[in-house]
Amino acid sequence: MGIGAMFLAVAMTTAPATFDQFAADANGWLLSGRGLPRDYRVTLMQMDSADRISAIAYLRRIGLLTDSPWSLDDLLRPAKEPAR
Secondary structure (H helix, E strand, C coil): CCHHHHHHHHHHHCCCCCHHHHHHHHHHHHHCCCCCCCCHHHHHHCCCHHHHHHHHHHHHHCCCCCCCCCCHHHHHCCCCCCCC
16 A cells, blocks of 8 residues: 555544644635635534534635525534544
8 A cells, every 4th residue: 555545545544633632623714815625515414413503604714605695404413424
C-alpha cells in the first residue's frame, strides 16, 4: 500500500469533525477567499446534530452559507457513519 493510499485510509476512518474543528476549517476557507467545499453537507451530516446546528449557524453568520435553509429532518437526523 502506497503512502497516499495509507493517508486516504486513515482519513476515511477518522472520527467525524466536531464543531470546533469544522469552525477552524470554515475560518480557513473564509480567510483564503474560498467558498464551501462541494461535500460540506456530507461532513455536516457526519456530525452530532447539536454540532451540526452550531456549524450551520456559524456558516451563515460568517457569510459562507447563503443557499436554501436545511430541513428540520436534516438538522435533527442522527450522525451518519463515514463511508468506508
